[in-house]
Amino acid sequence: MSNTTRKIYLAGGCFWGVEEYFRRLKGTVNTKVGYANGIRDGVSYRDVCSGTTGHTETVELVYDPVVLSLEAIIDHLFRIIDPTSLNRQGNDIGTQYRTGIYYTDDNDRTIIEATIAILASSIDGPLAVEVQALENFTIAEDEHQLYLNVNPGGYCHVDFSVANADELKDNYTK
Numbered sequence: 001m002s003n004t005t006r007k008i009y010l011a012g013g014c015f016w017g018v019e020e021y022f023r024r025l026k027g028t029v030n031t032k033v034g035y036a037n038g039i040r041d042g043v044s045y046r047d048v049c050s051g052t053t054g055h056t057e058t059v060e061l062v063y064d065p066v067v068l069s070l071e072a073i074i075d076h077l078f079r080i081i082d083p084t085s086l087n088r089q090g091n092d093i094g095t096q097y098r099t100g101i102y103y104t105d106d107n108d109r110t111i112i113e114a115t116i117a118i119l120a121s122s123i124d125g126p127l128a129v130e131v132q133a134l135e136n137f138t139i140a141e142d143e144h145q146l147y148l149n150v151n152p153g154g155y156c157h158v159d160f161s162v163a164n165a166d167e168l169k170d171n172y173t174k
Contacts, residue, residue: 013089017158027068090157100130
């Protein structure tokens with residue numbers, strides 16, 4: 001990560017679609033999928049799917065804040081998730097599919113909470129989006145990285161059309 005990039009971790013159900021959605025946005029520098037905020041480091045997909053580790057499928061997002069602000073990232077996350085759904089997004093059900101925003105810089109927490117408060121004003125029902133410091137992030141197995149890029153017909157609960165053409169990198173414009 002350079003001095004001009006930042007990192008945030010996003011959970012929004014199955015990480016395949018969340019990763020692909022953010023990869024398409026201008027300002028995204030890099031993504032990795034993994035497992036976060038569970039009880040230990042070094043878990044596998046099988047461990048996480050057992051429901052015993054407390055991890056959630058998460059995308060590590062490296063971004064250029066000059067092009068893509070943290071506020072915009074949160075807005076995008078709320079476009080592709082149901083922020084009122086607890087432990088479920090699309091057809092994916094379980095604690096590993098809960099939604100969350102995990103930070104490594106305490107200054108980001110204030111921005112995250114203020115942005116969520118604004119977005120929450122137009123949402124019916126209580127929010128089920130965690131905001132916590134990142135803990136125990138383990139990068140997922142190779143077959144999960146860039147999954148929808150390698151398997152374009154693979155399962156995905158994310159609606160990619162909610163990104164506006166001017167928000168997309170040139171090779172993803174509609």
